[in-house]
Amino acid sequence: MNSSTHTHTTESTSGHQRRKAILVTGAGGELGHALIELLAQRGESNVVAVDIRELHPNIRAHCDNSFVGDICDHSLLERLLAMYEVDEVFHLAALLSTRGEFAPETAHQVNVVGTLNLLKLAAEQARSHGRSVKFIFPSSIAAYGLPSLEEKQRAKSVKEDQYLEPHTMYGINKLAGEHLGRYYQEHYRKLAKDRVIQAIDFRSIRFPGIMSAHTVPAGGTSDYGPEMVHAAAQGRPYACFVRPDSRISFMTMPEAVLALAQLAAAPKKNLTRCVYNVSGFSPTAADFQRCVKKYFPAADISFTPDLGRQSIIDSWPEDIDDSAARRDWDWKPTHTLESAFEQYLVPAIKARYAAHSSEPQL
Numbered sequence: 001m002n003s004s005t006h007t008h009t010t011e012s013t014s015g016h017q018r019r020k021a022i023l024v025t026g027a028g029g030e031l032g033h034a035l036i037e038l039l040a041q042r043g044e045s046n047v048v049a050v051d052i053r054e055l056h057p058n059i060r061a062h063c064d065n066s067f068v069g070d071i072c073d074h075s076l077l078e079r080l081l082a083m084y085e086v087d088e089v090f091h092l093a094a095l096l097s098t099r100g101e102f103a104p105e106t107a108h109q110v111n112v113v114g115t116l117n118l119l120k121l122a123a124e125q126a127r128s129h130g131r132s133v134k135f136i137f138p139s140s141i142a143a144y145g146l147p148s149l150e151e152k153q154r155a156k157s158v159k160e161d162q163y164l165e166p167h168t169m170y171g172i173n174k175l176a177g178e179h180l181g182r183y184y185q186e187h188y189r190k191l192a193k194d195r196v197i198q199a200i201d202f203r204s205i206r207f208p209g210i211m212s213a214h215t216v217p218a219g220g221t222s223d224y225g226p227e228m229v230h231a232a233a234q235g236r237p238y239a240c241f242v243r244p245d246s247r248i249s250f251m252t253m254p255e256a257v258l259a260l261a262q263l264a265a266a267p268k269k270n271l272t273r274c275v276y277n278v279s280g281f282s283p284t285a286a287d288f289q290r291c292v293k294k295y296f297p298a299a300d301i302s303f304t305p306d307l308g309r310q311s312i313i314d315s316w317p318e319d320i321d322d323s324a325a326r327r328d329w330d331w332k333p334t335h336t337l338e339s340a341f342e343q344y345l346v347p348a349i350k351a352r353y354a355a356h357s358s359e360p361q362l
């Protein structure tokens with residue numbers, strides 16, 4: 001990074017020492033939980049979490065500190081910066097695709113204005129401590145928008161630069177976040193005399209649907225996959241809100257957070273783009289039903305498609321081409337659909353619901 005101010009100060013304006021930190025926003029969400037656990041396993045003790053709600057105590061225990069509040073609240077971010085020098089940001093906070101369609105303007109506020117606030121914070125941190133700040137941003141297959149089901153079936157696996165006309169506010173917001181990140185990395189304050197070059201090292205992954213054995217999703221449209229398994233494990237009937245032939249790509253939560261950590265650690269010189277697809281397996285909703293029935297034969301699964309949510313799934317690609325991630329930072333999925341059920345989902349979900357039913361759940 002080129003900077004006009006190469007100070008390595010760790011002092012706040014009030015003169016006390018600030019500690020180096022990895023900032024995780026949306027820390028209370030599904031990705032946040034899994035990422036903070038992974039960072040803790042890797043010995044990172046300087047995680048500072050932000051979430052709109054109080055964190056689960058097990059997650060809070062892995063953090064140096066946690067802040068409850070809105071990422072659009074400047075005074076919250078200022079309080080945080082008075083105590084910490086931020087070196088790396090995992091900006092996970094977002095309102096997902098289904099929830100976003102009920103409150104599009106709020107989604108824009110959280111997903112775009114929130115991202116802008118965090119990018120600005122990261123750029124100011126880079127300027128103050130004279131090192132570039134890594135900014136890791138989970139994007140989504142929601143950034144794609146296939147015009148019709150026929151085109152989706154024809155397109156099969158799509159590359160990063162194809163079909164970027166999303167149908168949801170969330171998808172539009174994610175695409176905007178990707179562009180803002182690229183702007184802050186390459187062009188931020190282009191005309192300013194005291195411009196800091198490449199203050200931000202922006203890296204983003206377009207994730208497919210993600211399935212966690214430990215948390216249940218909320219507000220997304222790919223939720224039918226994980227919801228079906230969690231319902232079966234609890235002996236509850238499940239009415240799937242998309243048709244049996246609906247197909248999009250999915251991966252497991254451990255693979256998703258590993259991908260984030262792997263991209264964050266990749267040498268910058270190997271990266272040929274800011275935004276990478278990663279893919280796992282591409283089942284239909286009927287394939288999910290078959291796998292769930294294999295391990296939970298009594299599962300009561302029916303299909304009651306919701307036209308609106310179906311139209312969102314029909315606009316997302318069947319699969320995404322992750323050859324750039326494989327080439328640039330050695331990305332490789334761990335699981336097929338079958339091995340995800342056998343080795344991860346079923347054992348962990350059975351354990352989750354069998355034990356500790358009286359304990360607070362993540």
Ligand code: AKB
Nearest residue numbers: 096097140220221222
């Ligand atoms: C959603 O369904 O909105 C998310 C996503 C695919 O990004 N899970």
